[in-house]
Each structure stands twice: as structure tokens, then as C-alpha cells.
Amino acid sequence: MDKVRVSESGLQKFCEAILVAAGVEPGAAKTVTDVMLYADMRGVESHGIQWLPIYTKRLVAGGVAAGAQASVESDNKATCIVSANDGFGQVAAKKAVEVAIDKAREYGIAAVGVAHSNHIGAAGYYTLKAAEAGFISIVCGNTTPLMPPWGGKELRLGSNPLSIGIPVGDHYPMIIDMATSAGARGKIFIADKKGEKIPWGWALDSDGQPTDDPKEAIKGFLLPMAGPKGYGLSLAIDVLGGVLTGSLFGKQIPPLFGKPEVPQNVGHFVIVINIEHFIEKSYYNHQIEQLIQGIKEVEPLPAVDRIYLPGEIEYLQYMESKEKGVPVGRKTLDEVEALAGQLGLSPANYLL
Amino acid sequence: MDKVRVSESGLQKFCEAILVAAGVEPGAAKTVTDVMLYADMRGVESHGIQWLPIYTKRLVAGGVAAGAQASVESDNKATCIVSANDGFGQVAAKKAVEVAIDKAREYGIAAVGVAHSNHIGAAGYYTLKAAEAGFISIVCGNTTPLMPPWGGKELRLGSNPLSIGIPVGDHYPMIIDMATSAGARGKIFIADKKGEKIPWGWALDSDGQPTDDPKEAIKGFLLPMAGPKGYGLSLAIDVLGGVLTGSLFGKQIPPLFGKPEVPQNVGHFVIVINIEHFIEKSYYNHQIEQLIQGIKEVEPLPAVDRIYLPGEIEYLQYMESKEKGVPVGRKTLDEVEALAGQLGLSPANYLL
Numbered sequence: 001m002d003k004v005r006v007s008e009s010g011l012q013k014f015c016e017a018i019l020v021a022a023g024v025e026p027g028a029a030k031t032v033t034d035v036m037l038y039a040d041m042r043g044v045e046s047h048g049i050q051w052l053p054i055y056t057k058r059l060v061a062g063g064v065a066a067g068a069q070a071s072v073e074s075d076n077k078a079t080c081i082v083s084a085n086d087g088f089g090q091v092a093a094k095k096a097v098e099v100a101i102d103k104a105r106e107y108g109i110a111a112v113g114v115a116h117s118n119h120i121g122a123a124g125y126y127t128l129k130a131a132e133a134g135f136i137s138i139v140c141g142n143t144t145p146l147m148p149p150w151g152g153k154e155l156r157l158g159s160n161p162l163s164i165g166i167p168v169g170d171h172y173p174m175i176i177d178m179a180t181s182a183g184a185r186g187k188i189f190i191a192d193k194k195g196e197k198i199p200w201g202w203a204l205d206s207d208g209q210p211t212d213d214p215k216e217a218i219k220g221f222l223l224p225m226a227g228p229k230g231y232g233l234s235l236a237i238d239v240l241g242g243v244l245t246g247s248l249f250g251k252q253i254p255p256l257f258g259k260p261e262v263p264q265n266v267g268h269f270v271i272v273i274n275i276e277h278f279i280e281k282s283y284y285n286h287q288i289e290q291l292i293q294g295i296k297e298v299e300p301l302p303a304v305d306r307i308y309l310p311g312e313i314e315y316l317q318y319m320e321s322k323e324k325g326v327p328v329g330r331k332t333l334d335e336v337e338a339l340a341g342q343l344g345l346s347p348a349n350y351l352l
Numbered sequence: 353m354d355k356v357r358v359s360e361s362g363l364q365k366f367c368e369a370i371l372v373a374a375g376v377e378p379g380a381a382k383t384v385t386d387v388m389l390y391a392d393m394r395g396v397e398s399h400g401i402q403w404l405p406i407y408t409k410r411l412v413a414g415g416v417a418a419g420a421q422a423s424v425e426s427d428n429k430a431t432c433i434v435s436a437n438d439g440f441g442q443v444a445a446k447k448a449v450e451v452a453i454d455k456a457r458e459y460g461i462a463a464v465g466v467a468h469s470n471h472i473g474a475a476g477y478y479t480l481k482a483a484e485a486g487f488i489s490i491v492c493g494n495t496t497p498l499m500p501p502w503g504g505k506e507l508r509l510g511s512n513p514l515s516i517g518i519p520v521g522d523h524y525p526m527i528i529d530m531a532t533s534a535g536a537r538g539k540i541f542i543a544d545k546k547g548e549k550i551p552w553g554w555a556l557d558s559d560g561q562p563t564d565d566p567k568e569a570i571k572g573f574l575l576p577m578a579g580p581k582g583y584g585l586s587l588a589i590d591v592l593g594g595v596l597t598g599s600l601f602g603k604q605i606p607p608l609f610g611k612p613e614v615p616q617n618v619g620h621f622v623i624v625i626n627i628e629h630f631i632e633k634s635y636y637n638h639q640i641e642q643l644i645q646g647i648k649e650v651e652p653l654p655a656v657d658r659i660y661l662p663g664e665i666e667y668l669q670y671m672e673s674k675e676k677g678v679p680v681g682r683k684t685l686d687e688v689e690a691l692a693g694q695l696g697l698s699p700a701n702y703l704l
Contacts, residue, residue, distance in 0.1 A: 074630075076460055076629050077430075077458070077459045077460050077629070078429075078430045078459040078460045078461050078462075079459075079460030079461055079626070079629040079630065081630060106429070107429045107430040107431075107459055108428055108429050108430045108431030108463065109430050109431055109461055109462065109463040109623070110430075110461065111460065111461040111625060113630055136591070136592070136596075148650060149647045149650055149659050150659070150660070151652050151653055151656035151658075151659050151660070152647075152650035152651065152652055152653065152656070152659045153650070153651050153652070153653050154650045154651055156646055156647055156650060164584070164585075164588045166588060166591050174584075174587070174588075176581075176584035176585065176587070176588055178578075178581045178584065182578070208653050208654070225577075225578040225581055226530075226534070226577040226578040226581070226582065228662075229528075229530045229577055229578070230578065231662070232516070232526075232528035232530065232662040233516075233528065235526070235528070235643075235647075235661075235662060236516045236518060236526075236528055236662075238643065239488070239518050239640065239643070240488070240625075242643075243631075243636065243639045243640055243643060244488075244625075244627065244630045244631060244636070245630065245631075246630075246631050246635075249639070249642075249643055250642070250643050250646040250647070251646050252642075252646075271461070271623065273463060273592075273596075274431070275596065277428050277429070277431040278426075278431065278433060278465055278596045278597065278598075279595075279596060279597075279598050283598075284595065284596070287595045287601070288591065288595055290601075290602070290604075291587075291590065291591070291594075291595060291601055291602050294508055294602040294603045294604075295501045295504075295508055295587075295602070298500060298501055298504035298505070298506045298508060299504065299505050299506055300503050300504055300505070301503055301504065301505050301560050302560070304503035304504070306503075307501050307502070307503055307504045308502070308503070309587075310580075310583070310584040310587060310588075
């Protein structure tokens with residue numbers, strides 16, 4: 001699919017204007033846009049502005065409460081539950097990370113659950129926030145069921161994302177960010193839009209047969225990463241994000257696309273770790289530099305040009321986007337422009 | 353490889369006697385044996401008593417300090433570092449879980465690092481302990497480098513294990529336990545002993561070419577689970593277990609087999625979560641039952657007989673071992689009996 005480069009500030013204002021026109025409060029519109037642009041600027045198209053049409057559809061239908069504020073539902077020493085109150089997951093997850101950082105400053109580690117939430121976009125956005133504040137963090141959450149349990153042929157588990165953020169002295173943090181499915185569903189949508197195949201091992205069709213056709217995969221089942229290991233991780237995240245926060249889990253979670261009028265009531269789970277409770281920050285910075293140098297000096301395999309740290313490819317693309325503009329698929333941009341038109345906005349006022 | 357069933361209590365006493373004869377204090381000998389039998393009783397031969405010969409070799413050579421006691425190195429609210437003081441990792445990791453449970457009772461979540469440690473055996477042993485006490489837990493740790501960073505051809509990262517334990521009301525807990533390598537090194541040793549091949553995708557030979565020969569794999573490189581995802585997870589565990597505890601990491605960690613006289617100075621990281629800080633325990637038990645029923649009711653794929661929960665296959669084997677005795681490979685038992693003979697012990701006094 002052709003990509004175009006779009007001005008970062010123009011795209012930011014354009015997306016915010018669309019969300020505000022759909023009834024979202026400006027602060028929340030900014031956060032949701034920040035998270036989408038986090039992804040597109042890093043070349044992670046699967047989590048970028050391609051989500052705006054469904055977000056807007058869910059706002060209009062009532063599945064996402066436009067006026068909701070995130071609020072603290074319970075608070076007890078190093079733990080807390082933040083409720084999204086059926087509003088945007090991004091707003092509540094951002095607040096959860098902020099609360100968890102404050103608590104980790106005091107207790108050394110903190111866990112904040114996010115309850116009654118919706119889609120949060122790229123989990124790496126939140127672990128990067130914590131890493132920029134100097135903290136190690138783990139962010140995960142459950143989603144509508146897209147995978148069977150290992151060996152089964154009915155959907156029970158989400159592609160439940162898992163991100164880990166690790167500060168690296170003066171450098172860009174290491175950001176690990178993965179779906180616990182073999183491939184992210186967003187990437188399957190992209191392959192479908194582009195008319196491309198998906199890798200074998202990502203999905204089964206609705207009869208339980210392996211497929212490389214994204215259309216069949218969307219009708220069928222995603223497979224977990226690393227087989228039963230990904231099944232276990234996805235299930236554990238369902239417990240942390242869903243059960244522990246008092247949100248929905250497993251087959252209870254309504255579909256994001258199919259039922260735009262129903263709040264998803266998914267949950268997320270944030271753990272933040274204060275490095276200074278373990279070792280001095282200056283020593284940490286020295287040691288992590290040693291670790292990274294040890295990785296960077298490794299000779300690549302013949303077919304590989306260089307060794308990357310987790311999140312480094314995305315960081316390099318981010319720097320390129322800062323310079324040249326945000327890469328957006330032509331078809332995705334068409335969809336977003338059409339959406340803007342329906343809301344009475346003129347793309348030309350933002351994107352030139 | 354032929355397996356024989358051995359009396360649990362006899363094998364327990366036999367292994368303890370071997371360790372005590374090698375200079376280990378009886379309490380530590382019991383803990384180390386408990387962890388090995390945890391594995392063999394669950395059919396996880398890769399983490400069972402096949403480790404006794406190398407443990408003993410390292411005790412005699414000085415890589416494991418026979419008289420070491422685990423001690424609290426630092427303590428600050430919800431965090432703590434326990435040092436193994438170059439003794440058995442099992443002893444320190446067990447203490448770390450106990451300390452973390454106490455802290456999680458008060459703060460809701462706790463993190464305890466284990467510093468200056470050695471091999472801990474099956475990580476699931478420790479998460480099961482926490483689950484039996486009613487707590488969710490995460491246990492991970494770093495190991496001697498066995499994998500290159502993704503795309504590289506020099507060893508930098510361990511098969512760094514990750515276990516998550518989840519209490520399930522009155523039932524056996526869910527225990528997720530995995531190497532972050534595609535296959536555990538212990539399983540490659542077993543395949544070598546049995547003269548079997550290993551799955552493609554587990555390893556590269558020393559030239560960086562894919563191999564299914566366990567001998568070539570042992571000389572070459574393990575590959576991470578799920579490609580770059582396992583690379584990221586393994587690296588994150590190196591930071592938590594190694595860097596954060598002030599232990600060694602990456603290429604610094606000496607080999608477990610090749611240098612029996614050198615303490616490994618590896619680290620582990622334990623996170624314990626208090627369910628009751630989030631939701632009432634009775635409600636948790638109800639919800640987790642719903643989650644499990646949702647999984648158990650799923651229709652299996654044609655070639656699959658039933659759907660298992662994480663740790664369930666191991667639990668069923670444990671129950672069988674309780675009834676019929678512990679399954680041990682004949683060749684492994686021969687090695688352990690020979691070791692006992694060298695230490696002046698008669699196997700017949702224990703295993704009849």
C-alpha cells in the first residue's frame with residue numbers, strides 16, 4: 001500500500017479535531033491522538049490512525065463514552081484501581097502509569113489496574129512514558145477473544161498485548177512490545193488492505209485449518225506466539241487485566257468492531273519498578289551501558305545487516321518521521337479524510 | 353530412554369544424603385531436593401535429578417558455596433534484595449518468595465531480587481509456593497549466555513526462565529513456566545541422551561546454520577521463543593535479574609558446566625501480587641472459576657484429545673507420581689547412583 005508522509009503537527013491537529021467533532025473533550029482527544037501518532041511515527045501502522053474510524057463509530061454508537069473521565073476506584077498502599085468509566089482506554093492507562101510512578105517512588109514497586117476500559121492502542125506508549133521518567137515498567141491488558149486456548153477451536157483469549165519499558169541512561173529506552181498472538185490483529189488488517197498474505201503459523205481458518213489468507217484469518221482464529229507459551233501468557237494477562245480489575249475476561253468481552261454500541265469493559269495492568277530501590281541510578285546506567293555494548297558488538301548472521309535493541313527500529317523510524325513527516329497508508333488517509341468530511345471538517349485545513 | 357519409577361520418599365532421602373555427603377547443610381539439601389523432585393514428579397525431566405552430578409561437581413570445585421546462607425542485603429518498603437552469597441539458588445529464591453509474600457500482604461505488591469546466586473531449577477516451584485499461599489507471582493532469572501541477540505551469531509543472552517503462578521480457588525493453581533529460548537537447554541540434553549532430534553527452530557549450529565542435532569545445538573546457539581519477542585523478554589529478564597540485583601548479566605556470566613569452580617553470580621527477580629488489594633478473594637475465586645470453565649468447555653481441534661490449563665499436564669503427572677513413584681530416566685539414575693558410590697553412599701539403602 002502506498003504511503004504518504006504527512007506533517008506531524010498537521011496530523012495531530014487533524015485527528016484531535018475529528019475526535020472533538022465526535023464529542024470528545026480536547027484533553028482526551030489529545031491523548032488518544034498522541035497514542036496513535038506514537039505508533040504511526042514508529043512505523044507501527046497497525047496501531048496508528050487506522051483506528052480513528054472505529055473509535056469514532058464507537059463514540060457515536062455509545063461503546064466509548066465521550067464524556068467519561070478516568071477516576072480512582074480504590075487505592076491501597078502500593079496498589080490502585082483506576083476506572084476508565086467506559087471512556088477511552090488511552091486516558092485511563094496514561095493516568096494509571098502516572099499513579100503507578102508516584103507509588104513506585106514511595107514503595108519501590110507499584111501495581112495499578114485499569115478497569116472498565118476500552119482499546120488503549122500501542123502498549124509501548126505507556127512503558128515509554130514510565131521509562132522517560134526513569135522507571136522500569138510492565139503494561140499489559142486483555143482484548144476481545146481472538147485466539148482459542150491451545151489445541152482448541154473456539155475463541156477465548158485476546159491477543160493480549162505485553163510491553164516492558166527499560167530506561168537506558170541518556171539513550172532512547174528499550175521498549176519491548178508484543179501481542180501474545182503470533183501476529184497482531186492490526187497487522188492482519190494491514191495485510192488484508194494491501195492484498196498481501198500473512199505468515200503461516202499466525203492463524204487458522206474458521207474450520208481450524210492453517211491459513212495464510214488474512215480474510216480467512218479474520219473470520220477464523222489467531223494462534224498464540226510460541227504455541228502453548230503464548231497461550232499461558234495471554235491467559236495470565238486475562239487474569240491480571242480482566243479478573244483482578246473486576247472487568248470482563250475471556251469470552252465475556254464483546255467485539256470491538258461488531259458491537260460498536262457496547263462498552264468493551266476490558267482491563268489493563270500496570271507494574272512500575274523504582275530502580276533506585278535496588279541499586280544506585282548512576283551504577284544502573286553504567287551497567288545497562290555494559291549490557292547494551294555487549295549486544296551491539298555481536299557479529300550479525302550473514303543475511304543480517306545489524307543487531308537492533310528492542311524498540312530501536314521503531315526509534316529510528318520515529319527520528320525519520322520527525323524529519324520527513326509521519327508515514328500514513330494512502331488508503332488509511334483516504335478513510336480518515338472521508339470520516340472528517342462526514343463530521344464537517346475539511347482535511348485541507350490541516351494537512352495541506 | 354527407559355524410565356523407572358522410584359519411591360518418592362526414598363529418592364528424596366537419597367538425593368538429600370548425596371548433597372549432605374557433598375558438604376551441604378541438611379536444610380539446604382532438602383530444599384534443593386524438593387525443587388528437583390518438583391520437576392521429576394511432574395514429568396519435567398529436564399529440571400529434575402539429572403542436575404545432581406553437576407551440582408555436586410560445582411560444590412566440590414567451589415562454584416557453589418556449600419556453607420552459604422541466604423541473607424537480606426537491602427530492604428526498603430515493598431522491595432528487598434536477598435543474596436544467595438554464592439550458595440544454592442534454590443535456597444535464596446525460596447527465601448525471596450517468602451519475603452515477597454510478607455511484603456505483598458502489607459503493600460499489595462512486592463518485588464524481591466536475588467543476588468549472587470546460582471541455578472534455581474524449575475521456576476514453577478517458586479510460583480507454586482506463592483500460589484499455594486494465595487498470591488499471584490512472577491519469577492524470572494538470568495542464566496549463562498546460550499542465545500545470540502536476534503540476528504546475531506555470538507552468545508549474549510540466557511534461556512532466562514519466566515514463570516507465572518495463579519491461584520485457582522480450591523483447585524490446583526495455574527503454573528505457567530517457560531524458557532525464553534524456543535526450547536529449554538535441559539530438554540536438548542535429554543534429547544542428546546536419548547539419541548533423539550530436536551525440533552527445527554530451537555537452535556543454530558556453531559556456524560549459524562539451523563540444526564536439529566542436539567550435539568550441534570549444544571556447541572552452537574539456542575534461538576529465542578517467538579523470534580524477536582523472546583529476545584526482548586530474555587533481555588528484560590537480564591535487566592531485572594542481573595542488572596537490578598547487582599549480579600552479573602549478558603556475556604559476563606560464567607558457564608555452569610565449563611567452569612565448575614566459578615560462582616555464577618546470576619540473579620533472579622520475584623514479584624508477588626496480593627489479590628485482596630484488588631478484589632475480594634471470594635469474588636476472585638468465582639471469577640477465575642468462570643474463566644476456567646470458559647476454557648474447559650472449548651471443543652478441541654480434531655487431532656487434540658482435550659484442552660489443558662497451564663500446568664495441568666504437569667499436575668496430572670504429579671498425581672500419578674504420588675501413586676506410582678517418581679519417573680526417572682534409567683541413564684540419569686545410573687549417573688546419580690555412580691555419584692552416590694563416589695561419595696560412599698549405597699543406593700540400595702534408599703531406593704529399594
